[in-house]
Amino acid sequence: KDQVFQPSTVASSEGAVVEIFCNHSVSNAYNFFWYLHFPGCAPRLLVKGSKPSQQGRYNMTYERFSSSLLILQVREADAAVYYCASCPVRAAGNKLTFGGGTRVLVKP
């Protein structure tokens, strides 16, 4: 069964680097997608792809079956749920398989 795994909670202090690890068992999947989700809002895509990348304060590391999201200089406002997702390369639609989400807690 295709599955994506990530920790349920990560706690940090303001100004630190937060790392959220993710790995998957999705057949024929190469790309990772990291989403940020605040309650009541649309999940927002942060970073994506099959190689290390950076978008502002968000860094993505990449291995074939695992990825980490690093949030640099974390702030209280970054406290939210972060989802890792992957999808298989197929000729048909690319449905995403999500992890259960990681709640990031930030202490001032």
Add this chain to the structure above:
Amino acid sequence: DTGVSQNPRHKITKRGQNVTFRCDPISEHNRLYWYRQTLGQGPEFLTYFQNEAQLEKSRLLSDRFSAERPKGSFSTLEIQRTEQGDSAMYLCASSPPGWGLVRETQYFGPGTRLLVL
């Protein structure tokens, strides 16, 4: 705002009633997806459209569920004879035409939260 929009944002209904949700994707996105999310879980795939054609349905989509995308633009998801277990957030996403990472990249709406009493 040119993002994915969903209506209504909240729906409370009684068990046995029918409900319908609407999703308007980003303009020119030809692929549209429906996901369901229950409390404490990640979104789970329900179904997918390419233009007006429904190309895949998950086993989660029982025969009480039906989705349409009649003109290849907006989509509706209907749940007939709702059950308490249908209570969840229903998310819609769209992706643009293209290949590889471009078409795999999905942009989500804010969801419709359904509560079945």
